[in-house]
Amino acid sequence: MMVVSVKRQYLRTLILLAIFVAYLLGGSAIFHAIESKDEEENINKTKVFTQELQQQFNLSDEEFAYLVTTIRSNPYIGKMDRKWNFTQALFFSTTVVTTIGYGVLAPSTEAGKGICIIYALFGIPITILLYQSVGDIINAFFAYLIRSFKKTMGKVPRVRNLELGIFDGLLTMTFFSGGAATFAFLESWSYLDGFYYCFITLSTIGFGDYVALQKHNHHMNHSAYLGLCIIFIMLGLAVVSSGLNLFIRFTMEITTTDQTKKEIDKTALKMITLLTMTNIIIHACICYNLPP
Numbered sequence: 001m002m003v004v005s006v007k008r009q010y011l012r013t014l015i016l017l018a019i020f021v022a023y024l025l026g027g028s029a030i031f032h033a034i035e036s037k038d039e040e041e042n043i044n045k046t047k048v049f050t051q052e053l054q055q056q057f058n059l060s061d062e063e064f065a066y067l068v069t070t071i072r073s074n075p076y077i078g079k080m081d082r083k084w085n086f087t088q089a090l091f092f093s094t095t096v097v098t099t100i101g102y103g104v105l106a107p108s109t110e111a112g113k114g115i116c117i118i119y120a121l122f123g124i125p126i127t128i129l130l131y132q133s134v135g136d137i138i139n140a141f142f143a144y145l146i147r148s149f150k151k152t153m154g155k156v157p158r159v160r161n162l163e164l165g166i167f168d169g170l171l172t173m174t175f176f177s178g179g180a181a182t183f184a185f186l187e188s189w190s191y192l193d194g195f196y197y198c199f200i201t202l203s204t205i206g207f208g209d210y211v212a213l214q215k216h217n218h219h220m221n222h223s224a225y226l227g228l229c230i231i232f233i234m235l236g237l238a239v240v241s242s243g244l245n246l247f248i249r250f251t252m253e254i255t256t257t258d259q260t261k262k263e264i265d266k267t268a269l270k271m272i273t274l275l276t277m278t279n280i281i282i283h284a285c286i287c288y289n290l291p292p
Contacts, residue, residue: 009140013133020130024093027119032089034112039084087226091213094230097123098237100206104214134235135242142167161250168243175202175236182232183212186225202236 054064083105092105096119107113142164147157176198184194189210197210212229 009133009136013130013137016126016130016133020097020126023123023126024090024097027093027096027123028086028090030115030119031092031107031112032084032086034109034115035084035089035107038109038112087223088213091226091229093119093123094233095206096120097127098233099124099204100201100233102206102208102211104208104211130234131238131241132245134238135245138168138171138239138242139164139246161246165243165246165250168239168246172239172243175232175239179232179236182228187212198236201233202240204237 050064053059054061059067088105094100095102095105096116099120107116143159146159146163146167150157176195179198180191180195182194183189183197184191187194189197193210197212199205200207200210213226
């Protein structure tokens, strides 16, 4: 019976993972198709504008470059690099469905904004289900290790949420410390900045002051680095979510009865659904200048 349950869990996770990957790739293709055309027009207009400006004021390339660094009123002036290529669209889609939302890349077209709302509406629940499924597998593996260890010690092979929480905590700190060292090296940050980036990312705060893939055209030249960032984000969020769920369960075990737990779960689900829908409606009103 236990083997059948584990197999179902793995199958459920694989199905969710396949849906998630397909959804992510589909969203990347949509945003790339919509936003890259608008960006192409902006880049062409900017090229013409800069050429006319240099000719009119007889500016050399060096003088014009200095002028650009002091003004920076147009994000396309000077660099001419594309933000809405497919790899950046993929990274953007990841930040949408994970609710990180760094803010360094956002749709500028009306179609892009509208589709982003719909995309997030369906993508966020899929991602949450994937977190939960991966987290369950992680906890099942830790539970197996704990039971095996207790059996060898001649103890009752009972697994407590506190024990699972300790393992999850250690794994979370490993993700933070390992990710901090990796990103500090790859992005030329200090270790503290790397740790700060990992925490802000995996807590889904997403300030956007430190974001990987934004320097030295990483997104254009290092697809493997993009893959590393996405894997780090997805696995890290699954581990963090798993730890938080265990913490909530442990707290509920101490303070509530079984019936109260069920009532809390139902109430929490209703509140989360209500808050999510309200947030989406408010953002839609803001995007389209509609009365709330």
